[in-house]
Amino acid sequence: MSDHVVITREFAASIETVWSMWTEPEHFQKWYGPQGASIPVANMDLTIGGTRTICMEMQMPDRTMTMWTTGEYKEITPTTRLVYTESMCDPEGNIMSPEMMGMPAGSPTTTEVIVELEDLNGSTKMTMTHVGVPAGSPGEGGWNMAFDKLAALF
Secondary structure, eight states, X not given: OOSEEEEEEEESSOHHHHHHHHHOHHHHHHHOSSTTEEXXXXXXXXXXXXXXXXXXXXEOSSSEXXXXXXXXXXXXXXXXXXXXXXXXXXXXXXXXXXXXGTOOTTOOSEEEEEEEEEEETTEEEEEEEEETSOTTSHHHHHHHHHHHHHHHTO
């Protein structure tokens, strides 16, 4: 099993539109997370070294599960490449160990998300790599559900 997830999708939208879905909070909140998740907070300082803080909520039968992540933008090439780190955190942005969040022991504290977009004459090819999330894991399933939600917006 690979230590990273790679997902390639083609979207019926311009590269500028898909880029905005990743980089503008009001658009990101519409699709991010698995089916049934909502994103009440998406703070994004889209600058190199800028911080992103995301809150995802999921309704469970007996409670609301809340998960916070934070990270730093490492690379920003408008409309074609976005690289950021991602770590579990508390609501104040303090990084927490994955084990404290119910993840398997040995899970990395910080992972890296790489988004590459390619213009296909009106549609967009997206390749997303999440380094530190194992292929075939629930994380991969969550990304696929999120990208299904994203595709449905176009």
